[in-house]
Amino acid sequence: MPPEAVPESFARVLDLATALWLGFIGACIGSFLNVVAYRMPRGMSVVWKPSHCPRCGHDIRARDNIPVLGWLILRGKCRDCGERISPRYAIVEAAMGAAFFVLAYAEVFTGAGNLPGQLTQRSGAWETVWNPDWALIQLYAYHGLLLSILMTLALIDQDRQRVPWSIIALATVAVAVCTLAWPYCHPERTRNIRVKQWKAPLDALFGAAWAASPWIVWAGVRWFRGQGDAFARGFNALAAGAIVGAFLGLRPAVRITVAWLMIAGITTLAMRKSQRRWSSLLTLWLLTLLHLVFWDEFAHLFSW
Ligand SMILES: [Zn+2]
Incomplete structure (x- = not known):
């Protein structure tokens, strides 16, 4: 049963206040x-x-540690x-804050209206956050965790460092627990069926395998030709792609990686002569956020 309704104008103000609060939490996470x-x-x-x-x-x-x-x-x-303190710190905080703010409106206040299938009848901050709809809040946290992990990988890659195995292990455990406990984390495969089943974890496995495959093929070809450092060079992208695939499932993984490969190719060509560096994992972060917000639209446009 949805909770008792509140006046429309109050509901809109509450939406904005709640989204700002969640955005602030996102900015603090970005700082971390x-x-x-x-x-x-x-x-x-x-x-x-x-x-x-x-x-x-x-x-x-x-007092100087407040995000942005x-x-x-x-x-x-x-x-x-x-x-000099690099503006990068403030930009990352602002980006994470904006992502949590936008996702609050797109995912929580619409009652997961951004996802395929239907999870709940509730909508607005009053009915979803202040009278908590836990399935919805779990989904939001799950996607927030994905964006947080992905941003960490992108920053590490931007610094030309190798992604540590501990972050990959953390992501693997998170996906294993979430897909087994909450099948609606993979809405395109399970259509929000609230029963435990193997569809969600399998979808995670297929998504990870798909996203990892182009890099494994590429590294394999290079290794075969005797350019043996290929696996180490592509490792960060491999890890990031596989994590997105595991978190979201096969079909989102296909859409995101195809767009990612094309855009990453164009960016590499365009920035060939530039001194600046733009990690392709930052592009992956943006594409993942975009796909989360417009998931249902993309599912209608490109599906099979
Ligand atoms: Zn100093």
């Missing part, structure tokens, strides 16, 4: 991912040490020594 992406490949502890300036070593004060705003208040400089 910056730390993870910097420290993990360097073998540093992610949790125990507070953030500090890499030049003068002073801890970042709590902290960087703006400091105008991108360390308060103690004036060392």
